[in-house]
Amino acid sequence: MTDPDGPAAPATRARRLLKPKRMHEELVEILATEICEGVYGTDDPLPSERDLMEEFGVSRLTVREAIAALQSRGMVTTRPGTRARVSAPQPDFLLSMLSQAATYHLAQPGGLRSLMQVRLIVETGTARIAAEQADDRTVAELKATLERNRAAMGDLEAFGRTDIEFHAAIARIVGNPMIDAFFAAVSEWLTEVRNTSLQTPGQTERAFKAHVRIFAAIEARDPMQASEEMSRHLTQLAGVYPPAPTAVPRHDEDRR
Amino acid sequence: MTDPDGPAAPATRARRLLKPKRMHEELVEILATEICEGVYGTDDPLPSERDLMEEFGVSRLTVREAIAALQSRGMVTTRPGTRARVSAPQPDFLLSMLSQAATYHLAQPGGLRSLMQVRLIVETGTARIAAEQADDRTVAELKATLERNRAAMGDLEAFGRTDIEFHAAIARIVGNPMIDAFFAAVSEWLTEVRNTSLQTPGQTERAFKAHVRIFAAIEARDPMQASEEMSRHLTQLAGVYPPAPTAVPRHDEDRR
């Protein structure tokens, strides 16, 4: 970066085997580090493109590529006519990025099993805390989602949607944004799997009955019972989930 | 994108208030969607820059910015002389990106409390499963980490490190990569907080004793006891964690 004539000094043997880092990547690292260290706080503008070009002795393309990369990570926000500004992390953004990883891992052997185990841990723990912390208002809200779930029997799409709402309402009782985000993410990642499993004969009835028992335990402020009912529900659910998917056909070299 | 003469049709009032999307962002969306849909599988090359320029009628800069953005998200890998290739999600990469968000949220009021609650849920659940699934080999490994933790008494840095190892060994008993990743991430995010709390008089002794009790429960294959001892340990730990941090000074407009 301070030596624009080449990416590195004369290459040693070991250096030949490593991928030389692109200049814009170095600039990304520097700027990202400064952002994380608080040199630039949220909503602070970064230096202008022209200033960065001059300071680091690189072309405008290199600067723009670095800004595009930071923007792509949600670290900065760009607007025509003004400098890029540091942005606060957005949960939506992070979840969409995790989705790609999640989708990939769900396609690996054992991926769904791993996620269901994590889900079992988190949702049973959440149900327990919800039963400890529920008040009359949150119980009423949870009951409303249960009624909507009941009304959706016979309509698979609506049942799946209200199923998600029921689980999310339990998370909302706890009032922890990280748990809310986990619930939202998992329901998105499991969309296909859920739709498939709900088509199993009798599965919507079984799921609804489990919801009724979970609700009753939370209404009764019984943490152990809530945790056990949720555990039973998710264990039964895991039993009707499809086996690990097989490899999907690969795209060939031609585009279309 | 299909109309390179301008980003949009004549602006309506509502459109004036929205941020016009940059062309390279549209290209990122198209390519990211195609990657997620499996049009390009892992290790498949994307079209060349020149092909993308021609197909979408944009400049090379626009294409390069889009590729830089995808690379920054870890979705593609670039190499001079060959086309960008789709890469499998790398856990290290995702964790480092989540770290920025986590660090930000930990600095918000209630952030640490939220994380500790999630940690309580996940680590008690993990301890319970570990007690169910432990065999002689994994118990011996856990015991080894406990002995190293004991040997580190009096050396705060080493105690903190072996503390992490002890918790990670519990996760390893379960053998779920997502849980392993969660443990690794949280230990990183809590580095500062941990170092501070271990300086509380008597805290290393209390932590070590809790580890002994947790180990005894897992050795005895007692899930309920393991879960309870972990819950006690983390609850006590949360009690010595520092209060929410105050706002940090902002970077001013000048660079240095």
Add this chain to the structure above:
DNA sequence: ATTCTCAACTGGTCCGACCATCAGACATTC
């Protein structure tokens, strides 16, 4: 004090140029 104008700053996108790296086809050697 408020509003308007304008110039400077800033980013968005395009084009052209040159150089380094890679991969595959073909020739040569054993």
Add this chain to the structure above:
DNA sequence: GAATGTCTGATGGTCGGACCAGTTGAGAAT
């Protein structure tokens, strides 16, 4: 026939220049 070397075309990395659209703030006008 298999292994190795050479060369060429494809490809990416980086630079510079150009032009246009958007933003902001200082100064003028009311």
